Amino acid sequence: MSAKKASPAPLASPIGASPPRIDAHEKVTGAVQYTDDIPFGPRLLFARIKRSPHPHARIVKIDASRARALPGVVAVVTGEDYPGYIGLYLQDRHIFCRDRVRYVGDPVAGVAAISETIAENALELIDVKYEVLPAVFDPEQGAKADAPLLHPKLEDYVVAPFIFPQNGTNISNHFKIRKGDPSEVWGICAAIVERKYTIPHIQHVPIEPHVAVALVEDSGKVTLWASSQSPFAQRNLIAKTLGISQSDLRVVAPAVGGGFGSKAGVSMEALAVAIALKTPGRPVKLRLTREEEFHTAFVRQGLIAYFKMGCAADGRLLAMENRYLWDGGAYTEYGVNVTRAAGYSSSGPYEVPNVHADSLCVYTNHPVGGPMRGFGMPEMHVGLEQCIDDLALQIGMDPVEFRRLNCLKTGSTLVTGSKMHPIGLPECIDQAAKAIGWGSKAAPSSPRKRRGKGIALMWKAPAMPPNAGSSAWVRLNEDATLTVGIGGQELGQGTFTVMAQMAAAALGVPMEWVRIATPLDTEYSPYEWQTVASRLTWSMGNAVVNAARDARGKILKVVAEAWNEAPEDLDIVNGNVISYKTEESLPMKDLVVYGLPRPDGKGWTGGPIVGDGNFMPTYVTGLDKETGQGERAVVHYTTGAQAVEVEVDLDTGRVTVLRGVAAFDVGRAINPGLVRGQMEGGFVQGLSTALFESLQLQEGVLQNPSFVDYRIATTADAPEQVEAIMVEVPQDDGPWGARGIGEHPMVPTIPAIANAIYDAVGIRLSSPPYSSEKVYLAMLEAGLVD
Amino acid sequence: MAQHLIQMTVNGEPAVAAVPSQMTLMECLRERLGLTGTKCGCAAGECGACTVILDGEPVNSCMVLAVECEGASVRTVEGLSRSGKLDPLQAAMITTGGVQCGFCTPGVLMTARALLDRNPHPTDAEIREALVGNLCRCTGYLPILEAVRSAATAS
Numbered sequence: 001m002s003a004k005k006a007s008p009a010p011l012a013s014p015i016g017a018s019p020p021r022i023d024a025h026e027k028v029t030g031a032v033q034y035t036d037d038i039p040f041g042p043r044l045l046f047a048r049i050k051r052s053p054h055p056h057a058r059i060v061k062i063d064a065s066r067a068r069a070l071p072g073v074v075a076v077v078t079g080e081d082y083p084g085y086i087g088l089y090l091q092d093r094h095i096f097c098r099d100r101v102r103y104v105g106d107p108v109a110g111v112a113a114i115s116e117t118i119a120e121n122a123l124e125l126i127d128v129k130y131e132v133l134p135a136v137f138d139p140e141q142g143a144k145a146d147a148p149l150l151h152p153k154l155e156d157y158v159v160a161p162f163i164f165p166q167n168g169t170n171i172s173n174h175f176k177i178r179k180g181d182p183s184e185v186w187g188i189c190a191a192i193v194e195r196k197y198t199i200p201h202i203q204h205v206p207i208e209p210h211v212a213v214a215l216v217e218d219s220g221k222v223t224l225w226a227s228s229q230s231p232f233a234q235r236n237l238i239a240k241t242l243g244i245s246q247s248d249l250r251v252v253a254p255a256v257g258g259g260f261g262s263k264a265g266v267s268m269e270a271l272a273v274a275i276a277l278k279t280p281g282r283p284v285k286l287r288l289t290r291e292e293e294f295h296t297a298f299v300r301q302g303l304i305a306y307f308k309m310g311c312a313a314d315g316r317l318l319a320m321e322n323r324y325l326w327d328g329g330a331y332t333e334y335g336v337n338v339t340r341a342a343g344y345s346s347s348g349p350y351e352v353p354n355v356h357a358d359s360l361c362v363y364t365n366h367p368v369g370g371p372m373r374g375f376g377m378p379e380m381h382v383g384l385e386q387c388i389d390d391l392a393l394q395i396g397m398d399p400v401e402f403r404r405l406n407c408l409k410t411g412s413t414l415v416t417g418s419k420m421h422p423i424g425l426p427e428c429i430d431q432a433a434k435a436i437g438w439g440s441k442a443a444p445s446s447p448r449k450r451r452g453k454g455i456a457l458m459w460k461a462p463a464m465p466p467n468a469g470s471s472a473w474v475r476l477n478e479d480a481t482l483t484v485g486i487g488g489q490e491l492g493q494g495t496f497t498v499m500a501q502m503a504a505a506a507l508g509v510p511m512e513w514v515r516i517a518t519p520l521d522t523e524y525s526p527y528e529w530q531t532v533a534s535r536l537t538w539s540m541g542n543a544v545v546n547a548a549r550d551a552r553g554k555i556l557k558v559v560a561e562a563w564n565e566a567p568e569d570l571d572i573v574n575g576n577v578i579s580y581k582t583e584e585s586l587p588m589k590d591l592v593v594y595g596l597p598r599p600d601g602k603g604w605t606g607g608p609i610v611g612d613g614n615f616m617p618t619y620v621t622g623l624d625k626e627t628g629q630g631e632r633a634v635v636h637y638t639t640g641a642q643a644v645e646v647e648v649d650l651d652t653g654r655v656t657v658l659r660g661v662a663a664f665d666v667g668r669a670i671n672p673g674l675v676r677g678q679m680e681g682g683f684v685q686g687l688s689t690a691l692f693e694s695l696q697l698q699e700g701v702l703q704n705p706s707f708v709d710y711r712i713a714t715t716a717d718a719p720e721q722v723e724a725i726m727v728e729v730p731q732d733d734g735p736w737g738a739r740g741i742g743e744h745p746m747v748p749t750i751p752a753i754a755n756a757i758y759d760a761v762g763i764r765l766s767s768p769p770y771s772s773e774k775v776y777l778a779m780l781e782a783g784l785v786d
Numbered sequence: 787m788a789q790h791l792i793q794m795t796v797n798g799e800p801a802v803a804a805v806p807s808q809m810t811l812m813e814c815l816r817e818r819l820g821l822t823g824t825k826c827g828c829a830a831g832e833c834g835a836c837t838v839i840l841d842g843e844p845v846n847s848c849m850v851l852a853v854e855c856e857g858a859s860v861r862t863v864e865g866l867s868r869s870g871k872l873d874p875l876q877a878a879m880i881t882t883g884g885v886q887c888g889f890c891t892p893g894v895l896m897t898a899r900a901l902l903d904r905n906p907h908p909t910d911a912e913i914r915e916a917l918v919g920n921l922c923r924c925t926g927y928l929p930i931l932e933a934v935r936s937a938a939t940a941s
Contacts, residue, residue, distance in 0.1 A: 020880050027888030028876040028895065030823020030863035037822035205923050207827045207835055208889040257825070257889025258923050290828040492887030492924045677883045677925065684926030707832035707921065715914040718927040 014501040014511040015736050018673030021497040022516065023255075023490060033519075034255045035211045035227045040283045044213075045074055047275045047286040048119035049268075050109040050126050051296065052101035055137070055365035055700030056150065057130035059100060059108065066125035067111060072118035075278035076126065077110045082274055084241035087333025088233065088265045090165065090172060091158040092151060093368075095241065095270045100133070102150055102330035103365050104700045105296040110275040112284045137700060139304055139325040139362035142170040150330070150363040160465065163336045164625060172328060173336035173361040175343030177415055177628035180354030182308075182319035189310030189318055191394040197383030198767040199303040200694035201327065204372050205712055208257020209293040212269045214276035215283040221248050224273055228253040228520075229264040229489050230530040235522045237266045238273055246522075249273075253520040259491045260685075261371035264532045265334045267297040294705035299695060301335050301369025302327035303379040307387045309352075315397045317406045319354040322346050324380065328361045328369045335369035336361045341463035342376035344623065344633045347415035348384045349425055349459035350406045355415050357628070365700045371532055377460045377747045378686065385456040385751030386764060399755070400433045403457055408639065417629040424665030424729035425639040429457065431725045432663040436643035448650045451658075452760025455643040456748035461634035462533035462740065466620035470536075470543035471526035474503060474551045476592035476609040480575055481513040482551070484544060487528030488536040489520055493742050494674035495536045499544050501670055502735055506548035508572030509588070526612070534638065534740025537670060539615055541735040546613025555592060558606035562596035617733075636731055638739050640664030642683065642748040644719075646756040650785050653776025655757060657687050657717075662745050663725035668737035672726060679724040679745045686749025688713035692769050792856045796821070797865025805852040811845075812836040814852035815862060823863040823892045827921070834920035837893035838862050844900035846919075863892035866899065874940045875899055878933035886924030894920045898934045907938055 026032040064076040079098035085091040096107050109126050113119035136142040136150060147170055151157070155167035165172045186192060212226040222244065228234055231251035239249040256263060268288060276284040288297060308321040324342050328335040343359035392402035404426060412420040436453055444451045462468075473485040484503045490496040500514040517525065528540060556567040559577045563570075569581040578585045590596070595606025623630035643661045648654070662679040669675045692711045696703040704710045730737025750768050758764055763778040779785045789804045796819060803818040812829075815821040815838070824847055827835035831849040838847045839861040866873040875898050878884070885891050894917065901908055901916040908916070913934045922930060 021883075021885065023888070024880040024885045025872075027885045027891050028863075028872065028879050029867055030821075030892050032888055033822070034825075034889065036826070037816075039820075205921075206889070207833060207887070207921060207923055208825070209827070256887060257827075258887040260923070290830065290833075494886070673883055677886060677929065680928050681886065681924050681926040684928075685923065706830060707828055712921060712923065713927075714919075714921065715917045715927045715931065718914075718931070722926065722928060 013505055015505045015670055016672065018671050019497065019501065019511055021494050021674065022500055023496055032255045034208055034257050035213065035225050036287060038225060038254065040213060040285065043282050045112040045114060045279055045282050045284045046116040046119050047110055047112050047272060047284050048116065048123055049107045049271060050123045052097065052104060052106040052108055054101055054130055054132055055104050056133040056135040057101050058133060059097060060129040060131050062109060063127040064109060067122040070118065070122045070125055072114045073111060073122045074114065074282065075112045075275060077275050077278055078108065084243065085157065086237055086241040086266060086270060087331065088237065089160045089163050089337050090333045092172070092333050093331040095274045103367055104702070105367060106330060107271055110271055112275050112279050135365040135700060136170060137364060137366065139327045139364060142362040142364050143325060143360060145169065150365065162340065162622060170363040171360050172332040172363055173339045175340045175359040175628060176626060177343060177346055177355050177357035178626065179415060179417065179629060182321045182354040182356050185318045185354055186310055190313035191391055192308065192310040193387045193390045193394065194308045195383060195387050196766060197305045199305070199379040199382055200767065201302045201366065201697060202300045202689055202693045202695060203294050204260035204262035206258030206260060206262055209290055210263065210268050210288040210297050211286070212272035213283050213285045214272040216276050216280045218280060221250070222273060223250045223252065224269060225252045225254065226269045227256050227263055228269065229256065229259045229491060229532060231520050231522050232487055232527055233530045234266050234269050238270050241270070250521065250523045253489055256489055256491050260373045261532065262298045264371050264530050267370070291705040294710060295367040295695065295702045298370025299329065299367045300372035301329060301338065305380065305383045307383050309387055309391060311391050311395060313395060315395060315402050315405050317350055317352045320347055320352050320357070322357045324359040326359070326361045326369065327364050327366055329364055329366040331368045332361050332363060334371055337463055338369065338371065338376040342380045344416050344628060345377065345380070345459060345461065348381060349408045349457050349639050351408055351412040352415065366697055373685065373743045374460065374747045375463045375533065375743065377458060378689065378750060381456065381458055381747055382750045382754070382768060385748060386754050389755045389758065400429060400438055400455055404429050407457060416623060416633040418632050421636055421732065422729045423639055424727035425457065427727045428639065428641040428663040428665055431727065432641040432643040432661045435661040435723050435725065436645060438643065444647055450648050450650065450760040451645065452648070452756040452758065453643065453645050454752045454754065454756030454759055455641060456752035456755060457641050458744060458747035459637045459639045460744050460747055461637045462535040464529065464533045464535065467616055468529035468535070469614060469616035470528050470540040471614040472540065472543040472547040472612065473526055474507065474547045474611040476551060478589065478593050480509065480587065480589035480592050481515065482507065482509065483515045483517050485517045485524070485526050486540055486544060487520060487525045488540040489531040491531060493678060494671060497674065498537055498670050499540065502541050502544050503548045506545045507552050509575040513575060534742040534744065537738050537740050538731065538734045541738060542615035543613050545735050546615060547611045550613050551609050551611025554609050554611060555588065558591055558596055559586060561605045562599060564599050636739055638664065638666070638741060638744050640744055640748070642752045644752045644756050646753060646760060648757060648760045648775065650779065653772040653779060655691055655753070655770055655775055657719045657753060659719045660722045661725065662722060663727060664741055664744055665727040665729050666741045667731040667734050667739035668728050669726045670736060670738050675726055675741055676724040678741050680722045682745025683722045683749055684713050684718050686746035687717065687753065690750040690753040690768055690770055691717070694769055790853050792852060794855050794857070795859040797861055803852065807853060809852045810848050811838070811850040811852050811855055812847035815847060821862050821864050825889055825892055827889065834897065835890050835893045837896045837920065839896050839900050842903070844897045861896070863895055866895060873899065874937040875902070875933065878937040882929040882933040882936060884925060884930040884933040890920055890922045894922065894930055902938055902941065906941060
């Protein structure tokens with residue numbers, strides 16, 4: 001035995017530290033491989049997609065014979081080849097359109113050719129005859145009984161048990177809250193606010209557009225390389241629609257250049273696989289152009305929201321009646337759950353005794369609505385948090401005080417009837433208000449400018465099936481370094497770094513010993529539902545901790561046997577196994593692969609150490625279909641507050657965000673530096689959506705599919721400072737108490753800015769973005785300028 | 787399709803590539819020379835992800851034809867670190883948190899490098915102006931600006 005006496009000085013725990021991200025070096029040198037960077041050799045084919053020019057039409061005939069005859073074209077694929085349906089929560093789409101097209105950009109045919117140019121040229125040679133149908137461009141119109149039906153077979157679609165399509169209509173989900181009775185208390189309200197807000201479609205705008213490469217081998221095995229947030233969900237959905245085993249579809253997910261939800265679920269990836277099935281032995285690459293990126297993968301769906309809320313003279317909220325009409329687009333296979341999330345969160349982070357809410361997902365002939373950072377919450381909070389401000393002002397109460405009074409506290413009854421878990425929202429409000437200097441107003445930078453401050457709250461739960469699971473493995477290498485297998489993706493949020501921190505802490509080794517197995521590969525990586533919902537730190541983190549503890553237990557068992565001790569007396573500190581009883585110490589590298597000799601010298605014990613672990617929440621219950629009430633609707637809520645200071649230029653209407661404060665209850669910040677990155681980045685993304693972003697759809701045709709016409713925030717727009725405040729009220733089932741913080745920082749930003757604009761110049765706009773033009777015209781109308 | 791043989795200096799080394807007339811410098815770097823650190827985010831000169839330094843000036847390499855680069859000197863993200871030592875900008879981007887998904891990072895680094903090469907001590911306004919054509923969707927720009935400031939101070 002090579003044990004020696006030692007007195008290990010434990011390293012500082014990696015939990016709560018901010019080591020630099022483990023993928024940063026390969027990213028600053030350009031070495032990291034994104035999907036489009038992988039070489040596939042000279043046999044690679046390139047795909048382009050023939051898309052519908054009509055928002056709604058019946059496909060009468062497709063003639064691809066001229067395209068097939070073009071030299072260099074290897075295959076042309078249409079919907080005829082693939083009858084199956086696909087979708088995450090509601091299987092309502094085909095890979096390629098079959099009988100009809102439902103939005104401008106709907107895929108009608110795909111071409112594989114030896115070059116992108118030839119594939120593009122071939123598209124012009126595909127003749128499609130359409131019979132144009134009446135279209136729906138507005139969810140209110142679409143929800144009416146006499147609206148043209150976009151999905152006449154809605155009742156036949158396979159649907160998740162918690163989604164409620166209304167057969168014979170365009171409503172693909174109707175989520176209801178019936179808690180108390182608002183009609184009984186309107187009469188006793190001291191103030192009532194009624195407002196309508198319209199939130200435009202926007203797009204995620206990852207800087208890396210979608211890209212997928214598919215290869216079908218002679219054996220029938222399919223491999224898909226994709227810029228993906230969801231390799232396992234893509235494997236599952238595509239395999240099911242093609243009728244093949246999940247084992248025969250391998251999804252490899254290299255580095256992702258930004259996702260924000262757009263690369264979750266399945267959008268264009270199935271197209272690449274469907275085309276490659278017709279070119280066996282030759283890989284097929286499909287890259288979306290920036291123009292396609294803007295409207296043919298996922299967009300953030302539009303929303304028309306009606307709010308009615310009332311409070312007592314002392315400020316207590318008494319009732320809300322909210323109606324959300326979601327412009328779900330042509331297919332709502334994913335968007336139906338956005339509607340559900342907005343429904344069970346429809347009150348915002350407030351305790352309200354009487355709530356009636358209806359959240360409806362409506363098919364329209366618009367681009368496909370899908371998941372985007374915040375999953376319905378940014379859209380919903382825009383109007384909700386402005387109404388809260390209005391209500392406070394109407395009864396003469398300070399908006400911060402009003403929020404402090406009504407916000408959720410530990411044990412509050414939620415809109416779904418369940419109880420709020422321990423929550424730090426009140427502290428977030430206090431800290432955000434203090435940091436922005438609430439109640440004081442600095443002089444504007446010029447006499448023709450006005451300053452204002454605004455605040456907004458938010459809440460958001462991971463929106464997912466009740467039993468979305470995670471798994472992980474930990475393999476020890478000869479030198480006691482460890483490779484950690486996970487199936488959740490690094491999108492930039494820093495999850496690989498956080499998982500390395502957790503594995504190190506749970507096992508008892510320095511973080512520098514941990515490697516994350518990349519790229520994600522469904523053939524080798526453990527199962528993970530999807531990288532969405534801000535769920536990885538919590539869910540995948542639990543799986544990693546369980547895997548590391550499993551490995552730790554196996555290591556201690558080996559040493560205990562070799563040393564004739566009880567595992568309870570042993571520990572791993574700094575990568576050494578130590579005995580508290582005998583003070584002996586053994587470097588882990590001496591045993592984690594080769595085991596140890598038995599104490600009696602007869603043979604060996606142990607072997608290569610592999611730990612595994614998983615995590616799945618088991619406690620989420622269903623909600624009543626008619627009332628939305630139930631024991632536990634979600635796993636948990638992350639809550640927070642943002643405050644901003646803006647300056648409005650009276651001569652131009654330009655809104656400048658001077659600074660922001662973000663205060664969120666993160667449970668426990670595993671890596672505060674990365675949390676700050678989410679808070680700053682989310683704030684500026686929210687700012688961008690508040691001031692600039694809108695997909696301009698006219699009769700279903702996108703007018704601004706470029707960075708010139710669809711502007712996002714640049715260095716010129718970022719505020720001087722975004723202060724990040726981390727409140728830490730632990731999550732009972734989170735690793736070290738952590739809960740997610742990826743999406744939340746962009747949720748309250750639009751209403752915080754809107755409230756600050758109101759504070760500055762006294763105008764409210766019913767619809768973002770708050771462009772200079774709109775703000776100026778509103779000031780003109782209000783008589784503020786002439 | 788006519789192919790042209792072009793000679794450039796890329797990251798200090800001679801490079802030769804056969805390119806069709808319409809091939810951009812970005813495509814030439816990625817597809818002919820294997821330098822995939824330069825990214826394509828829009829192919830329209832609008833996002834800055836493909837920024838390289840061409841004869842001392844930062845350019846969107848998707849807007850430059852490869853044939854225009856005959857005899858030119860090109861510096862890409864792969865040429866930023868020297869003998870394994872990171873450029874101060876690269877090191878600063880790691881410590882400030884200027885990197886998240888990393889896709890805009892090469893372009894940001896090359897724009898910032900070109901700025902510091904001609905103006906070693908830029909003001910905050912000059913840094914913001916230089917980087918206004920490099921879109922980033924993750925970081926909110928603040929840690930990127932901080933990285934450039936810190937690299938300028940360090941050098």
